[in-house]
Amino acid sequence: MATDTPKQSADLVVVANRLPVDRTVNPDGSVEWRRSPGGLVTAIQPVMRDNDGAWLGWSGGTEGETEPFVDDGLTLVPVPLSEQEIAEFYEGFSNSTLWPLYHDVVAKPEFHREWFDSYETVNQRFAQKAAEVAAEGAMVWVHDYQLQLVPAMLRALRPDLRIGFFLHIPFPPTELFQQLPWRRRLLEGLLGADLVGFQRPGAAANFVRLVRQRVGHKTHRDTVYLPDGRRVEAGAFPISIDSHGLEELARSESVQSRAKEIRGQLGNPRWLLLGVDRLDYTKGIYARLRAYSELLNDGALDVEDAVFVQVATPSRERVEQYRRLRDDIDRLVGRINGDLGRIGRPAISYLHTSYPREEMAALYQAADVMVITPLRDGMNLVAKEYVACRFQDDGALVLSEFAGAADELRQAYLVNPYDINGMKGAILEALTASPKEKGRRMRAMRKSVAENDVKAWASEYLRVLSETEPMHDKHVRSSERR
Numbered sequence: 001m002a003t004d005t006p007k008q009s010a011d012l013v014v015v016a017n018r019l020p021v022d023r024t025v026n027p028d029g030s031v032e033w034r035r036s037p038g039g040l041v042t043a044i045q046p047v048m049r050d051n052d053g054a055w056l057g058w059s060g061g062t063e064g065e066t067e068p069f070v071d072d073g074l075t076l077v078p079v080p081l082s083e084q085e086i087a088e089f090y091e092g093f094s095n096s097t098l099w100p101l102y103h104d105v106v107a108k109p110e111f112h113r114e115w116f117d118s119y120e121t122v123n124q125r126f127a128q129k130a131a132e133v134a135a136e137g138a139m140v141w142v143h144d145y146q147l148q149l150v151p152a153m154l155r156a157l158r159p160d161l162r163i164g165f166f167l168h169i170p171f172p173p174t175e176l177f178q179q180l181p182w183r184r185r186l187l188e189g190l191l192g193a194d195l196v197g198f199q200r201p202g203a204a205a206n207f208v209r210l211v212r213q214r215v216g217h218k219t220h221r222d223t224v225y226l227p228d229g230r231r232v233e234a235g236a237f238p239i240s241i242d243s244h245g246l247e248e249l250a251r252s253e254s255v256q257s258r259a260k261e262i263r264g265q266l267g268n269p270r271w272l273l274l275g276v277d278r279l280d281y282t283k284g285i286y287a288r289l290r291a292y293s294e295l296l297n298d299g300a301l302d303v304e305d306a307v308f309v310q311v312a313t314p315s316r317e318r319v320e321q322y323r324r325l326r327d328d329i330d331r332l333v334g335r336i337n338g339d340l341g342r343i344g345r346p347a348i349s350y351l352h353t354s355y356p357r358e359e360m361a362a363l364y365q366a367a368d369v370m371v372i373t374p375l376r377d378g379m380n381l382v383a384k385e386y387v388a389c390r391f392q393d394d395g396a397l398v399l400s401e402f403a404g405a406a407d408e409l410r411q412a413y414l415v416n417p418y419d420i421n422g423m424k425g426a427i428l429e430a431l432t433a434s435p436k437e438k439g440r441r442m443r444a445m446r447k448s449v450a451e452n453d454v455k456a457w458a459s460e461y462l463r464v465l466s467e468t469e470p471m472h473d474k475h476v477r478s479s480e481r482r
């Protein structure tokens with residue numbers, strides 16, 4: 001049962017870079033924690049409540065050591081980061097080394113030894129906190145690329161725990177991963193887990209191959225055999241969304257009327273195309289907008305008929321590559337609108353901002369075609385969100401083959417985001433397909449998203465993790481045999 005007293009020892013501990021709340025300081029100096037509703041917390045909240053759960057993560061600020069507290073029935077354990085650690089661990093090693101490297105080096109990764117030192121220090125702090133919070137024999141679920149050393153560090157402190165790790169972003173092919181001066185450390189870090197989960201089967205295969213080649217452990221299919229007798233399982237667990245909740249929101253009267261209003265404000269175009277992304281160079285925004293502008297320039301589309309709404313949510317604005325990307329997109333949009341727009345008819349309606357969930361649902365409802373063209377993406381939840389909102393079985397999805405979501409959303413208009421002509425063709429095909437064809441594709445995709453929602457994802461992962469063989473059982477059994 002939920003209480004207001006933070007759990008002293010939890011049976012399920014989630015360790016993620018960020019807490020599911022943001023710390024804000026009011027003008028009178030009082031501190032407030034505001035829920036930042038992410039898919040992860042929606043997925044895990046029910047299991048956390050049933051299992052005396054605790055969530056460990058950074059608050060997003062530099063306020064120093066803060067005591068655990070309870071928010072909406074969840075015990076939250078803040079892990080502090082200093083200004084320098086934010087620069088070196090977070091903006092540096094996580095977002096300027098690992099992020100580009102793991103996304104097919106679409107930007108050049110930077111390697112700095114002091115960044116890795118900071119990554120190690122911060123990972124150790126997370127491991128230490130998790131070790132303090134986890135009950136005897138508890139399950140600890142570590143998330144994402146910022147915390148890849150935590151599983152081994154935690155196992156060293158608490159061999160009784162069952163440890164899972166899930167990577168939300170792609171895991172690169174061996175040729176790219178080998179560039180990392182700390183490649184072996186990262187692999188050994190992950191091998192501290194009992195179960196290492198990825199979005200796609202190919203990522204799990206990359207990991208197992210690297211472990212065999214670089215660390216020299218025996219492997220068979222998705223299992224790694226460690227010299228001490230322990231086994232590590234790798235596997236694909238494609239993440240999803242709260243599809244039922246989102247569909248309900250999309251069906252609501254307020255969202256329906258807002259969707260109509262949006263179309264009206266855009267001059268009731270015949271076609272509304274939509275892109276929604278964090279402003280990130282992996283999302284392929286630049287090439288997508290170029291492809292669209294060429295369709296206008298070629299005369300295949302006309303600004304009197306069509307408008308492209310691009311929402312680009314501000315992201316990692318202190319990182320140089322992100323600042324440069326923002327300038328590049330600003331310039332491109334300015335040029336396209338300057339060259340191709342008419343009075344009251346911009347070619348692209350560009351919004352560098354973030355919106356509440358209701359507004360996102362209204363945008364999804366308003367759009368005839370959703371265009372998602374990342375150069376590489378772990379999953380891409382926006383694709384699934386669009387599909388979940390299209391309860392009338394209409395609309396069309398243009399989707400990059402290089403997004404994890406393409407494995408499940410096979411009925412999307414799949415594109416190679418590096419192929420501008422291919423993207424132009426797919427956008428036109430999606431726009432002009434018959435309602436019957438659109439309905440056929442959308443129904444199939446909706447079925448997949450409804451059946452595989454985020455709750456199914458979390459419970460499947462935790463089920464597999466709970467079936468892994470913990471080390472202490474093995475010790476007990478081998479001592480019994482003696």
Ligand code: GDG
Nearest residue numbers: 168239278313353354355356357360377378379380381382
């Ligand atoms: C990483 C991986 C993987 C965006 N703008 C607004 C807003 N959003 C929401 C979307 C969606 C989420 O943010 C973005 O998720 P994505 O999956 O598209 O991309 P990443 O942020 O890169 O996420 C990715 C994911 O982790 C999960 O494992 O799929 O591959 O890169 O939910 O709707 N939400 C609101 N306002 C906005 O302006 N409310």
